Amino acid sequence: MREVRLSDVDDIARGAAILGTGGGGDPYVGKLLAEAAVEKHGPVPVVNIADVPPDAVVVPISSMGAPTVGTEKLPSGREAVTALRALERVMGTRATHLVPIEIGGVNSVIPIAAAAETGLPLVDGDAMGRAFPEAHMVLPTLIGVSCTPMVIVDDKGNTMVLDTVTNQYAERFARAVCTEAGCSVVTADTVLIGKQLRDGLVDGTLSLARKLGRTVRLADEPVASAAALLDGRLLITGKVTDVDRATTGGFARGQARIEGIGAYRGVRMRLSFQNEHLLAERDGEVVTSTPDLICVLDNETGEPVTTEGMRYGNRVAVLGVPCDSRWTTPEGLRLTGPRAFGYDHDYVPITGGTK
Amino acid sequence: MREVRLSDVDDIARGAAILGTGGGGDPYVGKLLAEAAVEKHGPVPVVNIADVPPDAVVVPISSMGAPTVGTEKLPSGREAVTALRALERVMGTRATHLVPIEIGGVNSVIPIAAAAETGLPLVDGDAMGRAFPEAHMVLPTLIGVSCTPMVIVDDKGNTMVLDTVTNQYAERFARAVCTEAGCSVVTADTVLIGKQLRDGLVDGTLSLARKLGRTVRLADEPVASAAALLDGRLLITGKVTDVDRATTGGFARGQARIEGIGAYRGVRMRLSFQNEHLLAERDGEVVTSTPDLICVLDNETGEPVTTEGMRYGNRVAVLGVPCDSRWTTPEGLRLTGPRAFGYDHDYVPITGGTK
Structure with a gap:
């Protein structure tokens, strides 16, 4: 998979919603945002893990919250880029790639929208190979990568930066903030450098989601x-x-x-x-x-x-x-x-x- | 009042607890921390509002939480300086003065401890002229000063930076984080520059607390x-x-x-x-x-x-x-x-x- 084209977004969203095991949020609104962004800015380049330079700065962008709320409380579309820019200020460096934190529902398409809007390529993988409900439940936790600095942005423009001593604390504080924000926020966190991708990501899940989504759409x-x-x-x-x-x-x-x-x-x-x-x-x-x-x-x-x-x-x-x-x-x-x-x-x- | 000496801390804590109208937390542990810091580092210089340069960077340091918890969950003493340094990194500038956010209980003595440890002078005033329970209930809100960036530090070493669109949101998110942290955190927020002090602070309340504490201790x-x-x-x-x-x-x-x-x-x-x-x-x-x-x-x-x-x-x-x-x-x-x-x-x- 070399790029995400407009026609791919629907299949990726469908496949990721299956791999998301019921969670990850209804991808419908996220899909519309991603399709609008790809239509406006063109296809999003996709890079295989093996081709990412070892010093690349790879940022997962995702939404957090209760899917029951996500269907009614819509993202404004600005949050992802706001979160990314705030994280870059905290890190003192620019992101070179984006990646989904999970291959599930809305969190598979939010990074597509953000990549289209920022011009950054997307890595073909994710940090779970499915969806899990809590922020620290990612492969990077298993290899000692911190979820923080974690930037949290809500739909009102409020921004929070977490820096916690464990990834479990990141989940706890982010969840408290998320709940106070009405159970729906966008986060940028768990930054990986290129050489950590092999151990910190599941390879090829964006391609898999597209293939799965297409198969379900076309199969007898x-x-x-x-x-x-x-x-x-x-x-x-x-x-x-x-x-x-x-x-x-x-x-x-x-x-x-x-x-x-x-x-x-x-x-x-x-x-x-x-x-x-x-x-x-x-x-x-x-x-x-x-x-x-x-x-x-x-x-x-x-x-x-x-x-x-x-x-x-x-x-x-x-x-x-x-x-x-x-x-x-x-x-x-x-x-x-x-x-x-x-x-x-x-x-x-x-x-x-x-x- | 030119400085806070070791013998002043007890009177300030007593007077501030009276002005704190029952809140602001039991000053006992904070008083011990402040006394230990003053004993180690020497008296803390105190500056009148009228003598603070217009471009001074004045940082309130305080604890947030439920006083019922504060009596059992003790601060480690490091949180205030950790919060100050984190706020300075976010602001990109160093603090020149510290000040109590409220003249109540533990929040009147935490800034004394932090001032002793950092060598910064303390401004003779506070942002309420009493204690109020919520972060946005400060005179700076009335003159359009933001409570954020607000740094929140817990006893485990977790750090959060809030940047909110209103001071009410700062209170809401800080309270959610504080509750998750066990109802007791230290915050650095609501930074004032020197020329804002006249409108953003109540003048002379540190002196008043000391005088009140001494009066109660000595009067018939x-x-x-x-x-x-x-x-x-x-x-x-x-x-x-x-x-x-x-x-x-x-x-x-x-x-x-x-x-x-x-x-x-x-x-x-x-x-x-x-x-x-x-x-x-x-x-x-x-x-x-x-x-x-x-x-x-x-x-x-x-x-x-x-x-x-x-x-x-x-x-x-x-x-x-x-x-x-x-x-x-x-x-x-x-x-x-x-x-x-x-x-x-x-x-x-x-x-x-x-x-």
């Missing part, structure tokens, strides 16, 4: 094609019978219940989420857990179903998709395994399901 | 002497019969009830506070309200009684003391009158009581 059997592309397992197809959702502590938290249809008649699934889907239990047994991906798709169209968009009656397919292998190391699981989210359960590899 | 009738010095009115002497206090939203909020003794037998008073005492009602009628000062003293010793230290059975005298006249202008009342704290009451000048 979108769900099966998506599963094949992602090496995922189909855990159930069914009907959403209940969604219990609350926006608390700056997150959209809750559970959804699914009753199987077709070959899955009589099977019940419970999904637990905190912005992202984190646990999938089938008939009371955990069959996929964070950090592996739990992707919920519309059973007909393969379109991603977000945790905030899930409704009673949705016909969905749930895929279990293996995460980047660095997440299932002991250090990775300490940061993003089920217990990191308060679930009293160890990580279990994807169990059962069909290829 | 401490309460009457304090009242005379402050041009205050005695509203009641009585016994605390009930204190209803909760630490919510980063503040110590509540009410206290007092039953009159001696000449005030049969009279009842209710005090409402949010860190500071804000409303005094005598037999159901408001007799003193913010921004005027409601000072609660031990009826025997004249020692200040803080809102977090007030207990059932305390014998107290309550004084109503006129505030700086800039607070009773329409703009001043909008910022610090009873309605600014959610009380459904207009400002009433001090009513009744005895000189």
Whole structure:
């Protein structure tokens, strides 16, 4: 992938929303901003990790907040560039590349818009290989890279710079500020230099998102094609019978219940989420857990179903998709395994399901 | 007053705790820090507002939080200098003077410790002429001076820099961060240049605090002497019969009830506070309200009684003391009158009581 063209944005947003496991925010508004920016400024150059110079200054730009709020409280479009410029002032150096912090929903397209507006190239990767709800849940934490300085910008023009002693504190303070700002802010943080990208990013996820989004749009059997592309397992197809959702502590938290249809008649699934889907239990047994991906798709169209968009009656397919292998190391699981989210359960590899 | 000597710190802390109207935090730990710093580095030079050069860079250093927490969660002593240095980096210039943001409790002595440690002189004044619970409730807000850049430092070494579009936003975000940090942080903010001091500060309040503290310590009738010095009115002497206090939203909020003794037998008073005492009602009628000062003293010793230290059975005298006249202008009342704290009451000048 050499560049993001106007026609790519929609596919990237769709694919990233699937990889975002229900979180990362509804990409719709972000997609419009990115499309407008690419239309105005032209295609965004994309660089492979292997081609980024070792001294490059690579800045992730993302939004933080509860997706339930993001659908109603719209970004102004200026925040990303404001955050980037403020971070550059704090660092005393200019960014050379931008990159998504996660390949999920709105956070896959915000960097496209920012790259188009600033003329900076985008690195083909992200810091999670999926979406996670908390700022410190990134591969850079595993290699000792600080999330701070972190710049936070809200829609009113308020700006905050955090400098914390751990990445967990960065998450805590950023979340407090985000909540006070109405659960929706844009951040620039977790700066990587070029030689850290191999260990600090998952390679090629922007390309993967585009390919996935295109596959779902064009395939005759979108769900099966998506599963094949992602090496995922189909855990159930069914009907959403209940969604219990609350926006608390700056997150959209809750559970959804699914009753199987077709070959899955009589099977019940419970999904637990905190912005992202984190646990999938089938008939009371955990069959996929964070950090592996739990992707919920519309059973007909393969379109991603977000945790905030899930409704009673949705016909969905749930895929279990293996995460980047660095997440299932002991250090990775300490940061993003089920217990990191308060679930009293160890990580279990994807169990059962069909290829 | 030319300097703060070791022997002055205790009097300043006592006097400021009285002027702090029950808030500003228990000065005990701050006093020990200030005494240790003055003992180590020598007396702190004090400069009158009239003698500060017009281009001076005057930095208020203070703590923020709930006094109920401040009595248990102790500052490390490093936070003030850390905050000052971080603010200087953001401003791109060095501070020439320090000043208390409020003349209340711990915030009157933290700047003494910081001045001793940095060798900077202290300006004889403060930005309120009392204590108020919220960061934007300062005279600089009335003259259009921004509270930001505001540096916030916690006891773990986490640092945050706020840059907000209004001073109210600075308060909101700082309070959110403060609450997340455990309700106790140190801030450097609301920088004034020398020529703004006349309008942005209340003149001579450090000297006043020392004089008041000394008067209470030495006088035969401490309460009457304090009242005379402050041009205050005695509203009641009585016994605390009930204190209803909760630490919510980063503040110590509540009410206290007092039953009159001696000449005030049969009279009842209710005090409402949010860190500071804000409303005094005598037999159901408001007799003193913010921004005027409601000072609660031990009826025997004249020692200040803080809102977090007030207990059932305390014998107290309550004084109503006129505030700086800039607070009773329409703009001043909008910022610090009873309605600014959610009380459904207009400002009433001090009513009744005895000189």
